[in-house]
Amino acid sequence: MSIKNVTIMGGTGQIGQLILDALVATQKFNLSAISREESSAIFPAGVTVKKGDYSNDSFFVEALKGQDVLIMALSFQSPPELQTRMIKAAAEVGVAYVLPNEYGSDNGHPTMRESVLVNAGKTQYREQVERLGKSSWIGIVNNPWYDYVSCLHLSMKHQLTVAVSARWLL
Numbered sequence: 547m548s549i550k551n552v553t554i555m556g557g558t559g560q561i562g563q564l565i566l567d568a569l570v571a572t573q574k575f576n577l578s579a580i581s582r583e584e585s586s587a588i589f590p591a592g593v594t595v596k597k598g599d600y601s602n603d604s605f606f607v608e609a610l611k612g613q614d615v616l617i618m619a620l621s622f623q624s625p626p627e628l629q630t631r632m633i634k635a636a637a638e639v640g641v642a643y644v645l646p647n648e649y650g651s652d653n654g655h656p657t658m659r660e661s662v663l664v665n666a667g668k669t670q671y672r673e674q675v676e677r678l679g680k681s682s683w684i685g686i687v688n689n690p691w692y693d694y695v696s697c698l699h700l701s702m703k704h705q706l707t708v709a710v711s712a713r714w715l716l
């Protein structure tokens with residue numbers, strides 16, 4: 547299928563803005579951003595911004611009508627059920643592809659999934675998409691951000707230890 551209409555949530559966040567800027571630069575898509583009504587986020591020109599009440603599922607359903615792709619790049623602070631509700635809304639209106647809020651290690655790998663707590667929590671969204679059977683999921687696996695780990699003041703030695711340990715899990 548040809549993909550034209552793409553919606554992102556969290557499109558001005560740490561990871562979301564990189565995704566959105568890259569999509570804008572292609573000039574190939576009709577881009578929309580769903581954003582909390584209280585958010586002060588400012589989006590790039592040409593992006594249709596849909597601000598609304600996140601407690602209202604019909605806002606999500608309306609916002610997703612006619613969309614081919616839903617990308618979620620949501621903060622750690624966002625409630626876990628938000629993704630569940632978005633995936634349900636996407637299925638209801640037939641969004642073809644859903645990108646759950648991943649951006650970490652491969653939670654499709656059984657050892658990785660069982661060993662890394664944050665991965666275990668993210669697997670359910672792929673499974674929900676499959677269960678509903680209306681959309682397909684795309685999982686973005688970028689592994690840990692080492693510059694982010696640096697912000698946590700871990701030394702290079704510690705970062706290498708984390709990386710090597712993660713490799714041994716696989």
Ligand SMILES: NC(=O)c1ccc[n+]([C@@H]2O[C@H](COP(=O)([O-])OP(=O)(O)OC[C@H]3O[C@@H](n4cnc5c(N)ncnc54)[C@H](OP(=O)(O)O)[C@@H]3O)[C@@H](O)[C@H]2O)c1
Pocket residue numbers: 555556557558559560561562580581582585586587619620621622623624625628647648649650651688689690691692694
């Ligand atoms: N691999 C790694 O090392 C690594 C490191 C950091 C993060 N990550 C992952 O990357 C993903 C995105 O993280 P991020 O750091 O880019 O996120 P972020 O910048 O903290 O936030 C992204 C967006 O989430 C929305 N948001 C904030 N609070 C919310 C709330 N309470 N309810 C609903 N929406 C809310 C905001 O959008 P609006 O203002 O437009 O509503 C915000 O711009 C997460 O899945 C995280 O696990 C991975």
